[in-house]
Amino acid sequence: MEGNYSTKKNYRENFYDLNISGNRSIIEEAERLGFAGVSLTYNFDDYNSEISKEYDELKLESNILIRKCLEISCKNPEELKKKVQRSRKKADIIMVRGGDNRINRAACEERNVDILSQPYRNRRDSGMNHVLSRQAAENDVAVEINLSSLLKTNLRYRHRIISQFRHIMDLKRKYGFSVVISSGARSSYDQRNPMDIFALSNCFGMTKNESFEALSTIPKHIIDRNDERDNFVLDGVKTVVEL
Amino acid sequence: MNQKLKILPPTMRDKKRYIAFELIFQGHMTREDVIDTIIEGSLYLYGACGTGKFDIWVVKLWKCGKNTSPHGNPDENYMRGIIRCRREEVESVRAVLPTITRFRGKHLVFHTLGISGTIKSATKNFIKV
Structure with a gap:
């Protein structure tokens, strides 16, 4: 997972937003703002064949890379494990909605989870500590920094979200787990230009290279890993198809 | 009688940068409203002390329909x-724009189009009206 902000090619082309949901207009807006790909997020409990059909149509019509992401919200770790197993075949990316201590921990320990979304949700602290950070790094679970939680929070409490993001970044630097930045957009008013996200992420102490990684290199790595997931037999063993 | 101050020599002047932006909003907004939302956003993000360093000024606005x-x-x-x-604060000012989400209860969004050293080149390269 190497990426560099400085190269001119990367500067415009390879940004991914792994958490948006909506219709065709939101995908068009993402394309206009310079994203190379997006993942459409659906709630696991609401997901059905109609939504799947709708997703297939959107994927056919769009000019950018589209992936399907299922967001799992659950009350206890056992439920999480069941839901993750059931959704692995259905979705390209699996995201677990964090916030609860036990759920955050179970998500970090589960190899099939790709992203732990908003571990700081409805909390005073960041929802991450050194134990969870180590687990997340070991199991390759990325932690999501969701910009909508910053932008939709009351102005009076925004400082708290900024300090939670800052804490996640401090842990990331020490323990080396992956962090992704996503917009969490539900309408085109929630979407931001990648360069504006760089500037905004500077507020919570991210350098340009870190922002670039969180918006480009790591999302790309997650997408590529899941595209090849069927070919993996064991850890480190992959089926190679000869052409 | 008020005498106009003599203009500072170029070496003594603050170096400026011009940020071209696009604003998408619902309803009606005047120039004063745009200025107010930007200043308010900056005050909420950086406070009076930070905003004072930026020298923010809305130079020109174009209505695009x-x-x-x-x-x-x-x-x-x-x-x-x-x-x-100010040239040194351009990234901080750029960070203010995405934090602005609402005006009088209605949605709005700012997108930065680009940064330039002169008004002329900002208009030519990014505004393109």
Whole structure:
């Protein structure tokens, strides 16, 4: 997972937003703002064949890379494990909605989870500590920094979200787990230009290279890993198809 | 009688940068409203002390009409404009724009189009009205 902000090619082309949901207009807006790909997020409990059909149509019509992401919200770790197993075949990316201590921990320990979304949700602290950070790094679970939680929070409490993001970044630097930045957009008013996200992420102490990684290199790595997931037999063993 | 101050020599002047931006909003907004939302956003993010360092000034605004894309919302209005700020603070000022989400209860969004050293090149390269 190497990426560099400085190269001119990367500067415009390879940004991914792994958490948006909506219709065709939101995908068009993402394309206009310079994203190379997006993942459409659906709630696991609401997901059905109609939504799947709708997703297939959107994927056919769009000019950018589209992936399907299922967001799992659950009350206890056992439920999480069941839901993750059931959704692995259905979705390209699996995201677990964090916030609860036990759920955050179970998500970090589960190899099939790709992203732990908003571990700081409805909390005073960041929802991450050194134990969870180590687990997340070991199991390759990325932690999501969701910009909508910053932008939709009351102005009076925004400082708290900024300090939670800052804490996640401090842990990331020490323990080396992956962090992704996503917009969490539900309408085109929630979407931001990648360069504006760089500037905004500077507020919570991210350098340009870190922002670039969180918006480009790591999302790309997650997408590529899941595209090849069927070919993996064991850890480190992959089926190679000869052409 | 008020005498006009002599202009500072170029070496003594603050170096400026011009940020071209696009504003998408619902309803009606005047130039004063745009200035107020930007200053307010900056005050909320950096406070009076930080905002004082930026030298923010809205130089020019262009009204670009309504959203005409086939899947877009026809009630949306477009505006483009240029903000002037100090060269050293350009990234901080840029961070203010995405934090602005609402004006009088209605949605709005700012997108940065680019940064330039002169008003002329900002207009030519990014505004393109």
